[in-house]
Amino acid sequence: MSEDEDKVKLRRLEPAIQKFIKIVIPTDLERLRKHQLNIEKYQRCRVWDKLHEEHINAGRTVQQLRSNIREMEKLCLKVRKEDLGLLKRMIDPVKEEASAATTEFLQLHLESVEELKKQFDDEETLLQPSLTRSVTVGGAFHTTDAEAEADPQSMTQIYALPEIPRDQNAAESWEILEADLIELSQLVTEFSLLVNFLKQMVLCLLLNSYKAGTLCVSALLPELLSDTVASGTPG
Template identity: 70%
Template sequence: MSEDGEKVRLRRIEPAIQKFIKVAIPTDLERLRKHQINIEKYQRCRLWDRLHEEHINAGRTVQQLRANMREMEKLCLRVRQEDIPVLQRMINPIKEEASFAVKGFLQLHTASAEELKKQLEGQEDASLTRSATVGGETLYNTEVKDGSQSLIQIQALLPEIPQEENAAESWETLE
């Protein structure tokens, strides 16, 4: 009974819990959804710098979501035992949605981070391939890990230089 003395009725804490359920957590979930959309878009468009920034921002959003969930759980611990079933019915849907969203983000993050890592490795190899390109023919580099498929990806990373620019003249002189 001494524990019940510290605990309060649900209706006393309900407004604070409702703020988490209806405002804070849905806001974080929506922000996380937007980050996921941006991550997929930047990955498709091969905007690696923006993709990296989006990963960082999405990670921060996940941290904020988890912090809000912990705060809501702390409030729930203050509720009296007899009010817990009602409380569980209130918070379970948002807890499940948050858990599902974080799991989905972590899967996307893992896949996207692997792709980003491959691209960064490809950019490092691109300078080797560029130096091995003579007269439009690519010389095969024996150090390429994935064979000709990687070589094709490396070639795709080379920027096209418009012929009317001074940089094109400099590049042709170097070749």
């Protein structure tokens, strides 16, 4: 019995896969987005207890998202080789959405930390006129579009999130959440690499003899492993 005889046509699994693509994963991503907005709000207002709780809740959502992606991956691995191209086109949008959401979540905190470090390390930055170049309209802070365009760095400094004090529980819970987000990002990347690898393997087997296909797989494996290692290496 060939390996592909254990697999099924995409149309048999499509309803279950579509449920993950259209409902389950988008719901998780929307919940993650709400956590991100709450985290921004509590951190900006320095409500550390609430921030700590939100970090924990966001971590649970990330774990649920990881679990659902793994379940979808199990279904995808059951699809027959001739349907892998269609499968890839089907899952690519939600995979890219998950990758973008994770990156945005991580980048927000990273940029704030880097910006705050610049402000504390370079006292001259705090003395630059651009940081106070604003007008007050009706008692509310207001910066003109021209000023923001001329000096985007000043806007970054204005909107940078405050640093979480190390003695707050929120500092530790963020580190845990950050590790979960990085693991989620790696899972999404590895899942994408796996689908691409399977598709290329099928092309090798279809265009050449089985022997030629085996040689092609041997050539692809180092690249796959290299990309997987690279995806897990911090930037």
